[in-house]
Amino acid sequence: MFPGQNEECGIPFELKMRNDKNKTESKSRKETTETSDVVSAAQQARMRALIVPREHGAWGLLLVPLFTGVVAGFAPEHRIWPLLMFTVAALSLFWLRTPVESLIGTSSLMANTERERRTALIASILLAALATACLTGLMWKGQNLQLLLLGAATGFALVVQTVLRRLGRRARIAAQLVSAIGLTCTAPAAYYIGTGRLSERAFILWAANWIFAGNQIHFVQLRIHSARAFTFSQKFAPGKLFLLAQPVFFASLVVASFWRVLPSLVIVAFVPALVRGTLWFFRKPKSLDVRSLCWSEMKHGVAFGVLLAVAFIYS
Numbered sequence: 212m213f214p215g216q217n218e219e220c221g222i223p224f225e226l227k228m229r230n231d232k233n234k235t236e237s238k239s240r241k242e243t244t245e246t247s248d249v250v251s252a253a254q255q256a257r258m259r260a261l262i263v264p265r266e267h268g269a270w271g272l273l274l275v276p277l278f279t280g281v282v283a284g285f286a287p288e289h290r291i292w293p294l295l296m297f298t299v300a301a302l303s304l305f306w307l308r309t310p311v312e313s314l315i316g317t318s319s320l321m322a323n324t325e326r327e328r329r330t331a332l333i334a335s336i337l338l339a340a341l342a343t344a345c346l347t348g349l350m351w352k353g354q355n356l357q358l359l360l361l362g363a364a365t366g367f368a369l370v371v372q373t374v375l376r377r378l379g380r381r382a383r384i385a386a387q388l389v390s391a392i393g394l395t396c397t398a399p400a401a402y403y404i405g406t407g408r409l410s411e412r413a414f415i416l417w418a419a420n421w422i423f424a425g426n427q428i429h430f431v432q433l434r435i436h437s438a439r440a441f442t443f444s445q446k447f448a449p450g451k452l453f454l455l456a457q458p459v460f461f462a463s464l465v466v467a468s469f470w471r472v473l474p475s476l477v478i479v480a481f482v483p484a485l486v487r488g489t490l491w492f493f494r495k496p497k498s499l500d501v502r503s504l505c506w507s508e509m510k511h512g513v514a515f516g517v518l519l520a521v522a523f524i525y526s
Contacts, residue, residue: 260320261313261327262334264306268431271509272394273305275516276420280401283416283523293349297404300345301397307338317373349404357409361400368393384432391424415473416523422460423484423515427508429453430488434504441496450492457489474526480518484511 264270281294310331312318322328349355368389375386398420399413406413433450440446447454461481468475487507 257320258327258330261322261331262310264309265320267505268427268508269305269390269394271512272391272424272427273301273397275512276395276398276417276424277301277401278516279416279420279520279523280398280413281405282520284402284405284413293355293404294401296345296348297401300342300349301400303338303342303345305394307335307342310334310338355404357403358400360409361396361403365393365396368396384428387428387432388425391421391428395420395424412523416519419473419477419480419519423481423512423519426481426484426488427512430484430491431504431508434491434499435501438499443492446492453488454492457485461485474522476522476526477519480515480522483514483518487511 277298281298285294309318313320313322313331314328314335322331346358350358372386372390372393375382375389378386395417399409399417402413402416403409430453433453437446437449440449461478464473464478464481467473468478
């Protein structure tokens with residue numbers, strides 16, 4: 212064969228090999244890019260989880276009492292700036308707990324790498340500085356000093372909750388109930404800032420918010436642990452105390468209202484939650500949707516907050 216014929220026959224083969232190689236490299240680069248994007252997204256999600264509170268229900272347990280305290284305690288003669296500063300301080304302190312726990316290793320998600328520790332540390336410093344600035348402004352020249360009493364109660368609840376969490380699953384509901392004491396403390400604090408008085412009504416507002424929070428915590432845990440319960444008997448076995456407590460609690464509200472311990476309209480604020488908790492035992496079987504349950508409880512929380520604030524305003 213002639214040499215020229217060999218070269219001409221080899222050209223298509225070389226072009227094919229080159230095209231195959233380019234396709235392989237392009238595919239490899241695409242896979243590398245996709246893998247890099249997935250890793251980057253996972254790292255960003257982890258970074259957010261290290262500094263942003265992950266307990267969505269806790270946001271509701273904080274914001275609903277804060278709203279009721281602000282609305283029930285708002286007075287025209289008091290400026291709105293103290294309430295705004297307290298709101299920022301409360302949100303900052305609530306947010307601060309997540310990066311601090313990530314740093315000291317008391318949460319389920321710990322800051323392991325140098326970058327994660329630096330991010331959590333910066334977030335902690337900024338949030339602590341913001342909270343300190345707001346609280347300093349609130350208590351400047353001896354004003355609003357009774358906030359220290361409420362802060363001490365919240366700190367003590369936090370310590371007790373930490374101890375209970377170490378006991379494991381058996382103390383989970385107890386830990387959440389104690390934590391709710393600290394979260395709902397925003398109600399009397401906001402009421403105190405608005406009115407200038409840490410009166411009996413402030414503590415009634417605190418108790419009402421904590422009782423509602425306890426009802427929500429108990430109901431959510433009951434729904435989770437009864438995910439495979441479809442009949443009344445199956446639901447009643449783990450939830451008999453919760454069901455029997457509904458009419459007892461309602462009767463207690465009526466008696467407290469009769470003796471004027473709390474405003475009569477406060478009963479109305481609890482009715483939707485009491486009805487929700489009771490009817491669940493008699494409803495048709497339905498699989499548990501955690502996201503739907505969270506949204507439902509959020510709606511109940513908003514309804515309770517609005518009704519409770521209205522009850523205090525018109526009482």
